[in-house]
Amino acid sequence: MTWNLIKLNLIAMYNAQFRGRKAKKKKNPITVFFIGLFVLYIIAAMLFSFGFLFFSMCGPFFNAGIGWFYFAMAGIFVFVFCFIGSVFMVQTIIFNARDNELLLSMPIKPSVILFSRLFSLLVTEYIYEALIVIPVFAVLLITGHISDIPAIGIVFFFAASALLPLFSLAVASLVGWLVSLISLRLRNKNIVRVILYVVFFALFFWLYMNIMSNMNALIMRGVEIAESVRRTIFPAYHFGTAVAQGSWLSFLIFAICAISPFILMCYLFSRSFFKLTTGERSAKKIVYQEKRLRASGTFVSLLKREFKFYLSMPMYILNTSLGAIFTLIFTVVLLVRPTVLTEPLSLVASISPNLEIGLICATIITMLSTMNTVSAPSISLEGKTLWVLRSLPLQTSNILFSKTTVHILTSGIPALLAGIVCLFVFKISKAAQIALVLMMPLSVTVLFALLGVVLNLVFPRLDWINPLQPVKQGLSTMLVLFGGMALIAALVIVYVFVLDFRITLEVYLSICTIAFLVFSATLFLYITSAGSRRFEALL
Numbered sequence: 001m002t003w004n005l006i007k008l009n010l011i012a013m014y015n016a017q018f019r020g021r022k023a024k025k026k027k028n029p030i031t032v033f034f035i036g037l038f039v040l041y042i043i044a045a046m047l048f049s050f051g052f053l054f055f056s057m058c059g060p061f062f063n064a065g066i067g068w069f070y071f072a073m074a075g076i077f078v079f080v081f082c083f084i085g086s087v088f089m090v091q092t093i094i095f096n097a098r099d100n101e102l103l104l105s106m107p108i109k110p111s112v113i114l115f116s117r118l119f120s121l122l123v124t125e126y127i128y129e130a131l132i133v134i135p136v137f138a139v140l141l142i143t144g145h146i147s148d149i150p151a152i153g154i155v156f157f158f159a160a161s162a163l164l165p166l167f168s169l170a171v172a173s174l175v176g177w178l179v180s181l182i183s184l185r186l187r188n189k190n191i192v193r194v195i196l197y198v199v200f201f202a203l204f205f206w207l208y209m210n211i212m213s214n215m216n217a218l219i220m221r222g223v224e225i226a227e228s229v230r231r232t233i234f235p236a237y238h239f240g241t242a243v244a245q246g247s248w249l250s251f252l253i254f255a256i257c258a259i260s261p262f263i264l265m266c267y268l269f270s271r272s273f274f275k276l277t278t279g280e281r282s283a284k285k286i287v288y289q290e291k292r293l294r295a296s297g298t299f300v301s302l303l304k305r306e307f308k309f310y311l312s313m314p315m316y317i318l319n320t321s322l323g324a325i326f327t328l329i330f331t332v333v334l335l336v337r338p339t340v341l342t343e344p345l346s347l348v349a350s351i352s353p354n355l356e357i358g359l360i361c362a363t364i365i366t367m368l369s370t371m372n373t374v375s376a377p378s379i380s381l382e383g384k385t386l387w388v389l390r391s392l393p394l395q396t397s398n399i400l401f402s403k404t405t406v407h408i409l410t411s412g413i414p415a416l417l418a419g420i421v422c423l424f425v426f427k428i429s430k431a432a433q434i435a436l437v438l439m440m441p442l443s444v445t446v447l448f449a450l451l452g453v454v455l456n457l458v459f460p461r462l463d464w465i466n467p468l469q470p471v472k473q474g475l476s477t478m479l480v481l482f483g484g485m486a487l488i489a490a491l492v493i494v495y496v497f498v499l500d501f502r503i504t505l506e507v508y509l510s511i512c513t514i515a516f517l518v519f520s521a522t523l524f525l526y527i528t529s530a531g532s533r534r535f536e537a538l539l
Contacts, residue, residue: 043131050077051135055143061226062145068240069226071157074136075164075239081132082125082168083175089124090169090176093117094269114270118169125165133161150246157243160251163258167235170261173269298394302402309381310374310406316381319471323371327414330368334418334425342425354505358433361422362509365441369415370484372445375407375452376477379535380461380470386538396532400453404527407449415441436509443516444487450523452480457534 054074061070094117137157140146146154230237235257242251310316318325333340349357379400382389389399419437428434455476464470471477495508 046131047135050132051139054136054139058139058143058145062143062148066226067145067148068237068244069229070240071136071243072226072229072233072236072240074132075160075236076233078129078132078161078164079168079171082128082165083172085128086121086125086169087172087176089121090173093121094173094176114266118173118266121169122165125169126162129161129165149244152246152248153243156246156251160239160242160254160258163255164239166262167258170265173265177269299398299402302394302398303405306378306402306406310410313467315468316377316471319468320374320377320477321372321410323368324411324414326371327365327368327418330364331414331418331421334421338425345426356430356433356506357426358422358428358430358437359505359509361419361426361428362433362436362440365415365418365422365437366444367488368418369411369441369445370448370487371481372407372411372448373452373477373480374410375403375449376456376480377461377470377474378403378406378453379456379538380464380474380476381467383462383464383467386462390536396535397528400457400527400531400535404446404449404453407452408445411449412442412445415445432506432510436506436513440509440513440516443513443520447516447520447523448480448484450520450527451483452476454523454526454531455479457531457538460538462538 054070057070057073061067094114140149149157235254238247238250238254238257241247242254330341334342345357345360349355349360379386416438419441422428422437423434428437456474459475459479461470461474461476491512495505499508
């Protein structure tokens with residue numbers, strides 16, 4: 001029974017990620033190609049990033065006689081990466097799984113159900129860990145420092161790496177349970193989850209970028225920092241010592257630190273699994289107050305409907321609004337610690353007379369705006385209930401434009417705020433640059449909002465099983481995402497290699513903004529005519 005549950009959980013996780021269509025239908029090879037290309041790009045980018053990071057550490061640490069610190073840093077990164085990757089999956093797979101009550105009604109021990117779900121999460125954590133462990137070991141081979149490690153140390157490296165996800169999963173399970181309790185007591189729990197997601201990812205990227213920017217200081221003060229790690233994070237110290245020195249005692253201490261919390265967590269959760277997954281949590285009761293009913297227009301009602309759906313799915317927000325999130329982070333950093341960005345941007349602007357600070361700000365915000373894909377899966381997300389929307393006496397163009405408006409508002413407002421902050425922080429006074437900082441990101445936002453809907457009309461995906469499948473794997477989403485990257489690359493290539501600085505960057509960006517608006521007008525006319533007829537034919 002345990003193995004059957006494990007197999008079912010693994011199959012469900014695989015289907016949720018890769019099998020969105022009915023088995024009888026053959027997958028579009030173009031979709032498979034883009035999905036595979038995107039997955040390979042993400043994996044390669046992660047492996048290269050971590051490889052470059054640990055390559056910078058390996059030589060200096062081993063030469064300074066603190067090779068154990070190299071492995072300690074690897075262990076810390078594995079823990080943080082696995083924790084962030086699984087903390088919210090714990091909440092979904094263990095505490096809020098839809099089939100919890102069904103399984104508990106069967107003659108199956110709660111401990112068996114819990115173990116099967118934890119095993120599925122462990123498989124995911126081992127995949128996350130491989131993205132760090134592989135570069136760490138590859139760097140040892142490339143630099144030749146593998147010879148500085150005893151043979152038993154290599155065995156300890158892989159054995160300790162196998163135990164490390166147990167510790168991260170134990171901590172993630174505890175935090176996931178606390179997040180589940182907190183979010184269930186709040187009315188806007190989805191917004192809270194999005195904020196927590198962003199905070200965790202921001203902390204991880206802050207840690208990564210802070211280490212990269214202070215790499216020289218980390219190397220020069222390696223002995224001092226290593227001593228601090230030895231005193232405060234002793235599991236990481238024993239992880240590194242077990243590998244670098246082949247110490248059986250350190251490996252035993254680390255194994256106890258990794259396994260004990262996991263066993264304790266399994267014991268506590270198995271004892272109270274029924275209560276944790278089915279017990280009712282108290283929530284704030286809302287007292288009904290009689291109010292005047294306000295009627296909204298057709299378009300406003302559709303817009304409210306789209307916003308409610310958008311806000312109801314935290315993963316929809318995170319996967320389609322990364323550009324907006326990074327834009328808000330960019331804005332907050334400019335307000336709180338402006339020197340973090342003003343100094344490097346001013347240094348870039350001093351390279352060439354064409355690179356004025358206002359034009360650089362306009363380009364950065366525009367680039368971030370192209371990362372948003374809110375409208376690209378919006379039609380596909382209607383799924384099998386599309387007929388309900390079409391059965392209402394609504395103008396088709398209003399339905400489609402309500403989807404584009406959500407994209408424009410969620411992406412355009414952060415871009416506008418960032419532009420206004422840039423004007424004041426960098427004291428941009430030229431009228432043309434002021435217009436570009438404000439208008440260029442908004443023009444590309446409108447373009448991608450309309451383009452997302454048009455591409456989703458051409459490549460709809462209505463027969464999904466999990467709503468995240470059209471968000472993550474839909475061809476229209478892939479085309480918009482890669483299209484944004486291609487657009488930015490093409491604009492840079494054209495200006496640098498084709499125009500060869502024959503016109504000023506200010507004029508060039510102004511021409512690009514006008515081109516975005518013209519293309520947007522073309523897509524707008526298409527949606528009102530042929531696009532509307534195509535939408536009606538989807539039924």
